[in-house]
Amino acid sequence: MPTPRTYSTNAARQAAYRTRKAVSSSPPPLCPPARSGVRRWHLLIAKAHLLLQEVAAEMAAYEAARSDAWHDSERGEQFAARSELLQDALSLLDDLTDA
Numbered sequence: 001m002p003t004p005r006t007y008s009t010n011a012a013r014q015a016a017y018r019t020r021k022a023v024s025s026s027p028p029p030l031c032p033p034a035r036s037g038v039r040r041w042h043l044l045i046a047k048a049h050l051l052l053q054e055v056a057a058e059m060a061a062y063e064a065a066r067s068d069a070w071h072d073s074e075r076g077e078q079f080a081a082r083s084e085l086l087q088d089a090l091s092l093l094d095d096l097t098d099a
Helices: 010-024 037-064 068-072 074-098
Strands: none
16 A cells, blocks of 8 residues: 655645755854853854954955055945955954943
8 A cells, every 4th residue: 555645745745855954054042042142142242253363354454455556446445345344343242341
């Protein structure tokens, strides 16, 4: 005796599979919610600071590898403006971690 079908169509079977995969591959929380608010926030701010420092280092290496013509172009100027904004964000996070 054949086993009964769980899904009526292949599309329904694939949709169920995608749903299971999406639920199982959700990222873990950045910081366990069991900690008190202030301590948890400080840890999250410290993690954000580390991530932005990594981005800043990668952007600096990218910018250093570019030619002088690129630096003088519109794209280079836009990149420099974004880099300055990133540095401002890092200094603001420094102020938050010092407090």
